[in-house]
Amino acid sequence: MKKIRIGVLSTAKIGRTKVIPGMQKAGRCEVAAICSRNEEAARRAAEELNIPKAYGSYEKLLADPDIDAVYIPLPNHLHVEWTLKAMARNKHVLCEKPMGLNDGEVNRVINAMALNPEVKVMEAFMYRLHPQWVETKRLIDEGAIGKPTSIQSFFSYFNADPGNIRNKADMGGGGLMDIGCYQVSLSRFLFDAQPRRVLGWMDRDPEFATDRTFSGMLDFGGRLSAFTCSTQLAPYQRVNVLGEKGRIEIIIPFNAPPDAPTEILLQQDGETRTLTFDACDQYTLQGEAFAEAVLDDKPAPISIMDTFANQHTVDALFKSAETDNWQNC
Template sequence: MSEEKGTVKWGVMGTAGIASWGTIPGMQKAKRCELYAIAGRSLEKAQAYKERFGFEKAYKGYDALLSDPEVEAVYIPLPNDIHCEWVIKALKAHKHVLCEKPLAMNEGELRRMFAAARDNGVILMEAYAYLHSPYICRLKEIISSGEIGKVDYIDTAFLTQDYSEDIRLHKEQGGGGIYDVGCYCTSMILSLIDSPVKYIKADAEFGSSDVDHMASVLIGFEDGSRASFNAGMILGTDTSDRYDRLFIHGSKGYIRSDVEYNGEGELSFEVTVKNSNGEKVTRAETVYAGSNYSMEMEQMNECINGKALPYITEEFSIRNMRILDSILDAVGYNDSKEQFILTNGTVIPAVGYGSYLSTENGGVQTILDALEVGYRYIDTAAFYGNEEQIGEAIERSGIPRDEIFLCSKVWHTDLGGEKTLRSFEESCRKLKTDYLDMYLIHWPKNDGNDEEWFEKVSGSWAAMEELYEQGRVKAIGLSNFLPHHIRPLLEVARIRPMVDQLELHVGYMQEYTLSYLRKEGILPQAWSPLGRAKLINDGVVSNIAAKYGCSNAALLLRYLNQRGIPVIPKAASKERMKENLDIFGFSISADDMSYLSCLPERGWSGEHPDEV
């Protein structure tokens, strides 16, 4: 530490607007905070900040600042898309890091950052300055006191101007209203409702640059509470206008506030409760808040000095990022993902290996080949008859079990509580594992005349919930379930299905079911993603694939990936296996996505969940 009683020497990586009008002035007011170094891509601009704010040193380039051994902590206000890169570089340089929100573009990045912080023995905190305000503390006090009863609904909004030109308009840099101001709304909601997320429903309006300009979101929580918010950039162009609101409803009253996010000075809001006569009584509350940025810096300094723990915790940042990921998926912002993260944090690779019929000739070697070329998701089922081969292949591969995502399914003849538990144990025995990453109900019915299907399915689901709660399964879900199968299950399920594996490909997209799954927060997953010969050899598919210099299979898989759907293609040869993994080096244009989406039906297996 610095010689002056715990004063921390800070470096600022970047000359972004929020640094100049928010964080750096807050640093100037904060106790035990020394403005030591500033870095920018332009030395001229860094020098200007040095003179303006009183930094001791100015650097051209961020690496130069990180190489300075005097710098103890850094503040990073860089574009969203390069947060991960520079945060990890700073952590590896053994600098404590305060990084602007949103800390990452997705939960995968976020987890890598926090892992780097732990590995290097330094502190990482996400910069939500407003959460350090006494205004937020007072809201929490009122809720904790029970004055307004149990919170059952929160509504908030953060709307700003649109921009003629701004980094927020560039998708490749993490632009859009959800990343920019929606994250304030989600973090506010999570600060006031302490319950796991049950579902997320969202819609958004996109501009010409493919970033969201207005989003509306509904979040349901396991304790029965709900929250909604509006976030976006729609209040005229370059007007500097904004609109903020917060409404917190409880069983005994409510709080209504127009205080701005990051508001300072005298902040007033209303609290309304019912008296003993049932009459509503409203009072005004006023809280004085200084610079949130100053309080944020002082809290970070206390953490660096070993006198406090980060107020914005790793757990909080992960929960918030997970919600943002789900919202961005729901509105169609994300057009390519190498992994999908469920609401409980389970990570599913975007491309898995479908083992049905794949092992008939090659047996164990086929699975070894799949693992060798890079697959870390193996999909199987009791019905496939190859679980023992897969278990042997994984054991022989030498790859640690926790690096492989392993999914199996209970066959429809084993539906019912006790039967499902026995089938699960048998699958684990054959696969040589004591847990599964995902377990699915393979089909909803024995056949079209199965009148007792729901009784058996609900019994199986209760058994799977038990396995999930015991930690024997990381994710539970369905396969080949349509909306009319899922609706009654949702009425009795304690734990909602997380995944529904369906036949999905360009020639058979089941759009009604996809829409339903999105609304219910259930991740669709594609089996038979290449359709059959009639689809994969189609001339239209070949012509579009030629434009991108890829195989027909890669085009079809990439289409589904851009629709936010993980895939589990089959392949017997190593060449085909590699081909099916190689879908992330190109992007299908909006026009070609539209064209492919409008192709007539073809390549359907003919298998219907009510007739199997």
């Protein structure tokens, strides 16, 4: 079976602990190289993860003719820069979310893709590929809860480490960019639409200047999604989707464990059923989907225009919070 040979730009924790192990279980993925600006760190990671090649610079990995694609888990402010550099070397790109710091940055990727249409670029919103989300979307589209009119979601963790990139404003840190983007994404995904306008509110950390708590409302015209995300609250995540005839609750919507079943609750006609999904690794599913897009020349499941629309909505939420007004999308 032909495989896509993937190089990893950086030894970031999410790559080492979640994405790389997941991709290594994918039948059509081969993690062939990893790099870091610290060559010793790259070698340690390569040994730990049984990766054949280690490089002491991103440029050296991109110059390797045996690498077909790259996975980019760099800090947010470096995503577009290295996506464009990888594309210039004709490497396909799987990039951590958010793709860019604003929709203008994402537009640079769109322009580069127009000039090089054979290169696949995909934002790593892995949650959409998990069976619990596939089933939730199917149930909603088939009318299991009637017309969906309200989504409520919460996503939080506690991290007050001043050295962590999530707490560095100049690197694109903060709650909305790190985890709130999931809540924007799921709202657009389940409603299958772009919001008409948004309203945002944020509380900035006085030391980090990042949004440690962000709440938003997305108005889809008679349908509303309300969310809160935070980098300095007790760890918690939940999604509720309510319709005229029922409700779906996703218990672990984002960090679904790779080694344990997951559950959603389906409420219909006053009764609630639990739907259980076998353990699976959503990062393996993401790797398989990315490899399929590349090897079979299919559209990536997360399109670049979906990425642009999501970032455009995030930008509007920030502007709304800064001006204390509804912001049109």
